[in-house]
Amino acid sequence: MKRVILASASPRRRELLTQIGIDFDVMVSEQEEVSHGTEPEEIVQELALLKAEYVAEKLTEEEREGKVILGADTIVVQDGKILGKPRGEAEAFSMLQGLQGREHAVYTGTAALYFTRGKRECVKKAVRTKVYVHAMTEKEIRAYIASGEPMDKAGAYGIQGKFAAFIERIEGDYYNVVGLPVFSVYQTLKKWHITE
């Protein structure tokens, strides 16, 4: 029996959870999550929890007994401004224009719900990684947008793809930038003996 349900449509999150050897099912939250938080850590944890709770509510008490439902959310933050996924190429351009030649932070929040003997346990975490992006020419930004990579990603870039050419260095967990801080997630699952 698979004991983990990943509440995510993100192909990156699926790959990363598979990479560390976790067997899981996928159920996707179909609602638009809205946060009322003000701090990045608070926002990503709240959105991650809403995704996990959406899935939990679709299951009966019996179906979720002994299982962990995992939600995650990633945002990019620069000068106190939150960058989610770009809504079009023009927004992707202005995001990338702002990120190039400077540093910013990526926050991923995770929320794990564990259902046992009719009770619910919840572990929420937020991880921050600093990312230093090299200066880019307008031509480089346009070519990157034309590659199609920015559109489904927070901050309009993916560190794991072509954008790697512009990443000078990072401080913190690489996997957190891609969308799932697997070290942090593994520690949570281990606490509930899910990794055994």
Ligand SMILES: Cc1cn([C@H]2C[C@H](O)[C@@H](COP(=O)(O)OP(=O)(O)OP(=O)(O)O)O2)c(=O)[nH]c1=O
């Ligand atoms: C910064 C960055 C983000 N991303 C991705 C991770 C996330 O999939 C996405 C941020 O959007 P999210 O809203 O966190 O997640 P999602 O809509 O893709 O999936 P779901 O809500 O169903 O879990 O950006 C990268 O792939 N690489 C990067 O370098």
